[in-house]
Amino acid sequence: MKILHAAETIKGGVATVMRTLALAQSDANTVRCLVPADQAKELAPFRNLRTFSRSGRNPMSFLSFSWNFAKAVVTFRPHVVHLHSTFAGALGRIVLVLVWPIVRPKVVYMPHAWAFIMDGSPRKKKMFATVEKWLYPFTSKVICVSQYEADEARRFGLPTHKTIVIYNGTPNITAKEIPNPYTHKGLNLLFVGRLDFQKGFDVMLDAMERLAKNPDAAHIHLTVIGEGVHGKGSQPERPNITYTGWLSSDKLIPFFAHTDVVVMPSRWEGFAMVPLEAMSHGVPVIASNVSSLPEVVIPNQTGLLFTVGDSAELADLLLKTSATEWKTMGANARELHNSKFTVESMVADVMKVYGSK
Structure with a gap:
């Protein structure tokens, strides 16, 4: 054919x-x-x-x-x-x-x-x-x-x-040694996608600004992989955010493999690949409660959902959820991925x- x-x-x-x-x-x-x-x-x-x-x-x-x-x-x-x-x-x-x-x-x-x-x-x-x-x-x-x-x-x-x-x-991920690209030793967050309105990157920035002002959130750091639709543009430099630009698929793998949480503050989606890639690595997802995302992110099982556009709720959930809870949800996420996606x-x-x- x-x-x-x-x-x-x-x-x-x-x-x-x-x-x-x-x-x-x-x-x-x-x-x-x-x-x-x-x-x-x-x-x-x-x-x-x-x-x-x-x-x-x-x-x-x-x-x-x-x-x-x-x-x-x-x-x-x-x-x-x-x-x-x-x-x-x-x-x-x-x-x-x-x-x-x-x-x-x-x-x-x-x-x-x-x-x-x-x-x-x-x-x-x-x-x-x-x-x-x-x-x-x-x-x-x-x-x-x-x-x-x-x-x-x-x-x-x-x-x-x-x-x-x-x-x-997305492919099932088999266990193997992958170098850790993160230098931050606290809670590593990952955002992958276009830095635009649909993907809710402004919501992500607002949430990180709130966390930057909270001394209890000093352990939380965000890595951003992506750019605007027509190029990098200028993004606000903040101590709790690292930008990489777009990366090839092979260079993305270590970031998915070693992150603690993937964040998707999108305002709408058809069916995003990013949460599936996260789940295949056993990583939980926190996402907007909108469009198709609830078909993948099951609250308190494979991740967490927050009200679309609500940066305060996003920041609060990131701050209050324990590392143990994230790990448990990550294991559940891998199981769901391997059975359905x-x-x-x-x-x-x-x-x-x-x-x-």
Whole structure:
């Protein structure tokens, strides 16, 4: 089977999902990925790539994606086109309508969080939902990565007969010696992701500022792995925060392996990869009680939930939860991951979608 994955941008969780699927599917299929040239390294070690020029979300970048996607479809002639995220989903399906007389692949669309679940006006959400309804007839299957995402699609009036829920998965981690990258000897917190409004990085900063003013929180330190959407920008320098910028997947592993708690103060998510990666390492997660996060973070079992946007509650939970409690929740998190959120189950379920009618 020939499979073409395509995305307009892959920073963060989209890169992890695409890389995982492409590597696993390559064992018995011919797989190619179309991604921005400056983000191609995110898919390493997968190498069968086609790239396009992207300078941001602007007309020229959209045209570049569309043209290169059309060329890839016509020359490669895939049996399945797997479109990742909103903009690739919209542009890709429009292109596929235009090339329909030449090639007719199966079209699988994975929104990775619908545009209409983002914070925004009701009018804007309705507009995004309307576009999705228009494009539904040109879609073979829609893969939602959480039950929350599927429920929101139903609530906004999208047809459900083409929709299936497949949870993201990450590899089970086997015990081995991994060097500890942390120099701080207290409670190490880890934030991984874009430093933007959706990911709630402002909430994270407010919580750390509160903790910095509390002498009882001197043992708490945050490591931030990530950048703004278009680069590093300037972030407030604080003694209880260390910034690393984006790191490759292999360099991320030691930070997950040795952190005490992963923090996810997101305002919305489709189904984030970060908590799964944390859980695979036996690390508990403290997250906003929003979107799909409660499907992964079970309060007082695999982590803790706090009210979305409430930095005071986040800081209070970080201060009051004991090291023993975190360790117990981390062990439970690993057990849940290995039973429900594995790479093997995700890949197998996606391949079933490719082969279904």
